[in-house]
Amino acid sequence: MSAEHTTADLAEALRISPTVRLGDDVEPGWRDAIAAWARSRDLEITGPEVTGRAATLAITTTPGNAAGAAWVHSPYAGVEHLAPALPGHVLLTRTTGTMPQRIAEYVLAWVLAERWQTARYVADSASATWDPSDPPAPPGRNGTVVVGTGAMGTAIARTLATLGHHVTGLSRSGRPDAPFDAVLPLGGTPDPSALDGLDGPGVDVLVLALPHTPQTTGLITPEFLRAFDGVHLVNIGRGSAVRTDTLLDAIATGHVRHATLDVTEEEPLGPSSPLWRRPEVTITPHVSGLTLPSDVVAGLDAALSQVRAGVRPTSAVALDRGY
Template structure:
């Protein structure tokens, strides 16, 4: 797409913010066709085929269809509407035409990710790995009993659906939860939300004491999408603001570099890191993260998509499109989420 065309399309969409939705609705009336990308989980096909047939749509296998369900840009073709079966849409958002509508799946993922965070926050607090090791060796050792958190405050970077669910869950444990987001817009799931740039900025400078006293945090959760702005956002300077925090990353591994994390662990700024996402996946066996007792790695399982989630998201989006309303699951293309 040339810069001139890109500018014209942006101007057109600014003048008529529903132009893509109306185009999709018209295309669905004329050509109610759906294609599943080759990357779609085969276990979902039965549920998706049922959804297609019960909504007056026709599944096709050719290159072009009005709606394409895929997470792979190579499968888009000439679609008017692309639905990602996953929450992460960075590959699609960066390549899809401005004139196409992009929606994504969230479903029950926030609740399951919040459950994951709860599991590992409690496991670390209650020394679960240590007691499992003691069980295997028949060791009775009460020298380091579980203790309440030193500080009853948590910081969650990213206040979208995932971050909000995490905040509500940590709140049930008694944490005061501070959210950091791009805009600092208030969210009832958090005790307070601050603009990320004002709290930390994009440099290695220490945050202002008037915005965030990160040294009070017991838990730091990264719930960020992958965008150019979040790539490497968690810098050594940002982590220097913390004092022995438990870092949990359920967003994107690109948010914090391995060297940055290892440095923070060595310095005691991070006491433990629980990583469901890493810079490179699968995490290579050569990574130093595998050999640290202060790191727990899980294989990107905290928010696995279910077939029912995809069907629910498609159902809601189709209803909204046919009513001439922008779907709540639509992706803000320039934000990347």
């Protein structure tokens, strides 16, 4: 069955039975906003407690709440729990909203904070220390590699380019994308030798903007990190992309000079993790791209308009790829 035919069938199903199941996993603070949106679009909203009745659209993050729905919408950007569990004919959409821009701001903030040694000056200020020795040096390199060129990676590239960064993207397809100076194919694993032939400055920043899929788990290998010389690694995608031991080894050998991690292999990160005790590591608790209720409603509304027009939503997820 073609995507176009599936979308047309879904549009008809919404016309005949415009029922929305709101999963019990949806944030309590979002439920009123989603319910108000559904009513404004002539959709009947129900909860997971309503049994014996199919819903055309399910808004949820869990397969159990999605059962029987022809369309499932994730209120978050991540769909790693949904995509592998849904039948192939189901339309899965996700929420991005303003998240890409906020994640880009996060990356920009920490790239500048690390370069300008803000942690050192905050500590000096707290101890009333005036120490002008070893001031922040002008960047000798302004090359950035972004692994993952989706909505998040694209926003990051666009933002860092405004500072003069030469941004190279690594993606599954290697397809050129305007915010990037170049895009190289990932292949099975990132090929470190591919970076050797890049025109432009040495790489100073490495950003991981990958979703969690079986293919991206452990994708950033020790061999890949050895291609870099004292890079600042920032991970805003999923912690599974780089193993903790791999990262610690890259720090110990100088291939990574600092790691800013909004995501980690283990979440929440336990107090016994060695990452907490490395001064070269900065950890934030998965806050770079928090989803807002307005993002969820806007994402749903855009997808609904496209479905009703017989168009596959731009927020649709390829179930076989997981993004």
